[in-house]
Each structure stands twice: as structure tokens, then as C-alpha cells.
Amino acid sequence: xxxxxxxxxxxxxxxxxxxxxQLLLDDDLRKRILGxxxxxxxxxxxxxxxxxxxxxxxxxxxxxxxxxxxxxxGVERMLRKLGIEIIDLGGLQWPM
Numbered sequence: 352x353x354x355x356x357x358x359x360x361x362x363x364x365x366x367x368x369x370x371x372x373q374l375l376l377d378d379d380l381r382k383r384i385l386g387x388x389x390x391x392x393x394x395x396x397x398x399x400x401x402x403x404x405x406x407x408x409x410x411x412x413x414x415x416x417x418x419x420x421x422x423x424x425g426v427e428r429m430l431r432k433l434g435i436e437i438i439d440l441g442g443l444q445w446p447m
Contacts, residue, residue, distance in 0.1 A: 368407035
């Protein structure tokens with residue numbers, strides 16, 4: 352396995368998270384940046400921003416939002432039911 356060229360810092364992930372959350376919370380800002388169609392709370396733009404924020408919350412270990420973790424566990428459960436083996440690579444280390 353090759354080491355990735357870029358690994359983001361926790362500060363970069365937190366910054367991205369905070370910007371996405373601000374877009375979710377501020378309809379006017381979202382409208383000015385992404386256009387009038389972005390105001391629909393059930394629309395694709397809001398859903399996309401929310402999904403990205405969910406991943407960043409998971410990455411940052413935020414306990415207030417476990418959506419991505421729950422979804423990931425569900426996918427893993429379905430794959431196992433289909434007989435697909437999930438291999439934990441958590442113990443692997445990048446070559447020095």
C-alpha cells in the first residue's frame with residue numbers, strides 16, 4: 352500500500368467542518384454563495400453539504416453527530432450479510 356501524498360491536519364479538517372456548518376446554519380450566506388436554489392432545506396445542495404459535514408464530524412470524533420458512523424456500520428452489516436468479508440486494516444503502518 353502506497354502512502355498518500357497528502358494527509359490533512361486536524362486543523363484543516365476542523366476548518367472545513369466549521370465552514371460547512373456555517374453554510375448549513377446561515378440560509379442567507381448559502382444563498383449568496385451558492386445561489387437561490389440552495390435555500391431549499393430538503394434540496395440536493397443542503398443534503399450534499401450535510402453529508403460532507405457528517406463525514407468531517409466522524410473524522411474529528413465529534414460525539415454530537417454519529418450519522419456517518421451509523422451509515423458506515425449499516426453498509427458493513429449489509430456487506431457481511433451478502434457474504435463479503437470486511438478486513439480491518441487498522442494495524443497497518445506506512446513504510447518508513
